[in-house]
Amino acid sequence: xxxxxxxxxxxxxxxxxxxxxxxxxxxxxxxxxxxxxxxxxxxxxxxxxxxxxxxxxxxxxxxxxxxxxxxxxxxxxxxxxxxxxxxxxxxxxxxxxxxxxxxxxxxxxxxxxxxxxxxxxxxxxxxxxxxxxxxxxxxxxxxxxxxxxxxxxxxxxxxxxxxxxxxxxxxxxxxxxxxxxxxxxxxxxxxxxxxxxxxxxxxxxxxxxxxxxxxxxxxxxxxxxxxxxxxxxxxxxxxxxxxxxxxxxxxxxxxxxxxxxxxxxxxxxxxxxxxxxxxxxxxxxxxxxxxxxxxxxxxxxxxxxxxxxxxxxxxxxxxxxxxxxxxxxxxxxxxxxxxxxxxxxxxxxxxxxxxxxxxxxxxxxxxxxxxxxxxxxxxxxxxxxxxxxxxxxxxxxxxxxxxxxxxxxxxxxxxxxxxxxxxxxxxxxxxxxxxxxxxxxxxxxxxxxxxxxxxxxxxxxxxxxxxxxxxxxxxx
Numbered sequence: 001x002x003x004x005x006x007x008x009x010x011x012x013x014x015x016x017x018x019x020x021x022x023x024x025x026x027x028x029x030x031x032x033x034x035x036x037x038x039x040x041x042x043x044x045x046x047x048x049x050x051x052x053x054x055x056x057x058x059x060x061x062x063x064x065x066x067x068x069x070x071x072x073x074x075x076x077x078x079x080x081x082x083x084x085x086x087x088x089x090x091x092x093x094x095x096x097x098x099x100x101x102x103x104x105x106x107x108x109x110x111x112x113x114x115x116x117x118x119x120x121x122x123x124x125x126x127x128x129x130x131x132x133x134x135x136x137x138x139x140x141x142x143x144x145x146x147x148x149x150x151x152x153x154x155x156x157x158x159x160x161x162x163x164x165x166x167x168x169x170x171x172x173x174x175x176x177x178x179x180x181x182x183x184x185x186x187x188x189x190x191x192x193x194x195x196x197x198x199x200x201x202x203x204x205x206x207x208x209x210x211x212x213x214x215x216x217x218x219x220x221x222x223x224x225x226x227x228x229x230x231x232x233x234x235x236x237x238x239x240x241x242x243x244x245x246x247x248x249x250x251x252x253x254x255x256x257x258x259x260x261x262x263x264x265x266x267x268x269x270x271x272x273x274x275x276x277x278x279x280x281x282x283x284x285x286x287x288x289x290x291x292x293x294x295x296x297x298x299x300x301x302x303x304x305x306x307x308x309x310x311x312x313x314x315x316x317x318x319x320x321x322x323x324x325x326x327x328x329x330x331x332x333x334x335x336x337x338x339x340x341x342x343x344x345x346x347x348x349x350x351x352x353x354x355x356x357x358x359x360x361x362x363x364x365x366x367x368x369x370x371x372x373x374x375x376x377x378x379x380x381x382x383x384x385x386x387x388x389x390x391x392x393x394x395x396x397x398x399x400x401x402x403x404x405x406x407x408x409x410x411x412x413x414x415x416x417x418x419x420x421x422x423x424x425x426x427x428x429x430x431x432x433x434x435x436x437x438x439x440x441x442x443x444x445x446x447x448x449x450x451x452x453x454x455x456x457x458x459x460x461x462x463x464x465x466x467x468x469x470x471x472x473x474x475x476x
Contacts (some may be wrong), residue, residue: 010134020192020322021255021295022184022306024240025076025314028233029069029117029152032263033288034273041270043216044227048238049257053292054302061382062291063310063411064261064366066357067280070119072260072311073198077101077120077141079315083356084417086428091151091435095120097423101315102142104328105194106331111187111274114138114146116198117153117174122433123441126460127200128451129152131360131443132163136433147179150438152203154456171209173201173233181243182425188249197240202229204264223268241294251297254321256314259289268365276388282360282371283388299342308364308382310353311388313338323474332413353405354410363407368396370403377404439464 033039037046038053065075068090071082077100078085086095102112117127121136123302127149130137138146138278139162147161157172158165168175180197187193208228215231216224237257244250262285263271265278277283293299312335319329320337334354341347348366355362360373364382371378377398379393393400420428438444439461441453451457 019252020110021297022188022193022195022244022249023110023318024180024184024193024195024197024253024255026237026240026255026274027073027076027198028257028259028290029199029201030261030264030270030274030279031202031230031259031290032278033259033275033285033290034270035202035263036290039270039273041273042266043219043223043270045215045228046230046234046323048234048241049290049292052237052241052255052257052294053425054297055299056292056294056302057299058304059291059309060304060306061292061308062258062289063287063308063353063355064259064289065311066355067134067261067282067286068357069117069260071357073118073120073455074098075311075334076196076314079312079319079329079333079354080417081312081334081354081356081414083414084332084334084422086418086432087120089358089435091119091122091124093433093435094120094141095432096136096140097420097425097429099328099330100141102138102196102316103137104142104315104319104324105322106142106144107328108322108324109284110192110194111183111190112143112145112194113180113183113187114143114148114196114198115180115183116148116172116196117151117200118146118148118198119151121150122435123150123438124435125151125437125439125464127153127157128157128438128444128447128457129160129165130163131160133443134163135431135447137163145183147176149200149303151200153200154205154207154217155209157200157456158454170313171212171229171232171236173199173229173236174239177240181240184244184249185247188247198260199233201233202226208232219268222266226264226267252295254293254295254298254318256313257290257292262289274387280358282355282357282362282373284369284382284386287355287362293338293342296340303344307338307339307341307347308349308366309338309341310335312353317342332417332422345371352406354407356411356414361407361411363403363410365403366401368392369408370400372407379403409425438466 065072070090074087137173206225212228213224272285275285277285316337352363352365363370380388
């Protein structure tokens with residue numbers, strides 16, 4: 001572990017139940033590991049995130065739950081690998097039989113709110129307001145208040161507040177944070193708050209304001225929009241932190257920041273910070289993402305850690321901090337509590353970080369990473385070779401054999417979970433909606449004419465219709 005400052009007393013005793021921390025989980029959408037000012041990106045500046053990281057616990061090896069968005073979101077809410085929960089790929093719905101962090105904290109007396117992208121209700125396509133009677137809305141998983149889009153959302157978004165449509169003007173990240181702060185401000189005097197802010201930024205398509213694009217005028221238009229969105233997102237982080245201070249609760253508020261997967265491969269230099277791969281791959285560029293935990297009352301000086309941690313660790317960590325009962329979480333869990341790390345203690349994983357996504361598998365330990373796809377295995381030393389240039393599968397047979405055995409055992413447990421063996425019923429309930437596009441869902445039929453007039457939906461609907469007609473013509 002690397003230290004920014006001399007070791008000090010960084011952590012005090014866990015707060016009593018009357019002083020439970022406010023918790024804010026913030027997640028970017030497709031932000032690459034290298035797209036932070038503190039990693040020296042050639043163009044992107046993130047002064048607010050940089051300041052936050054300098055005063056917090058910064059992870060240089062933090063991992064999304066998978067290499068696309070919905071699966072990672074499932075790991076955040078459950079502490080379990082996405083394939084255990086039925087969220088195999090983007091757009092799959094989370095099973096109602098899962099136990100979520102929002103449900104657990106609600107039971108523990110927290111006010112719970114979700115703001116921004118959801119993408120766990122089975123809907124694909126650009127983000128539309130989640131409907132009130134959606135069986136897999138945030139409300140079904142423990143969020144008492146929600147202002148949500150089904151998927152990514154951009155400038156001037158249309159969102160659903162508890163299912164009621166609301167039109168907003170401005171940058172989507174700033175809107176999500178401003179609305180979350182209204183929720184926190186309204187609830188925090190009476191009870192602890194748990195707030196999830198899931199940005200739509202900088203997911204493709206990117207739409208930044210002219211003002212936010214201006215600093216990047218020397219770059220191509222695509223980079224201008226993406227970097228402009230990140231600039232606005234960083235500004236929203238500044239607003240989040242300053243307003244928490246104004247509310248007088250910043251000291252005992254835990255903010256956990258990360259991205260849902262690696263960055264896009266075709267936007268500028270430095271997106272993955274020299275890591276191999278990008279979004280949708282299982283190399284480091286697809287899985288390793290920025291990670292920061294700020295909690296001023298407990299983490300008193302900034303530190304940098306190279307401990308391998310991930311989104312599966314969020315629920316177990318919060319559970320230990322708050323003192324949630326064991327039955328609040330569904331077993332088996334794939335994450336572990338990082339509380340000792342927050343205290344400044346040395347930690348080791350009791351088991352590797354596991355990933356299973358889209359027919360591929362990964363185990364990440366303190367040093368080595370095992371990858372498997374289509375029966376082939378690869379092995380990398382992430383300490384000496386973070387860019388994954390040299391496959392050691394033949395050069396380190398003992399390490400490879402040990403990790404293969406671990407993979408086989410873990411994979412078998414995921415197969416059992418996928419079949420529903422973890423649930424009291426012993427099987428997957430038959431009430432899962434299918435993975436579908438919202439324009440093909442009868443519940444959205446009354447809104448299609450309105451959506452066609454909006455650029456974020458209308459252009460997509462036209463392209464989809466043309467592609468469908470073209471395919472039908474070829475088949476005919």
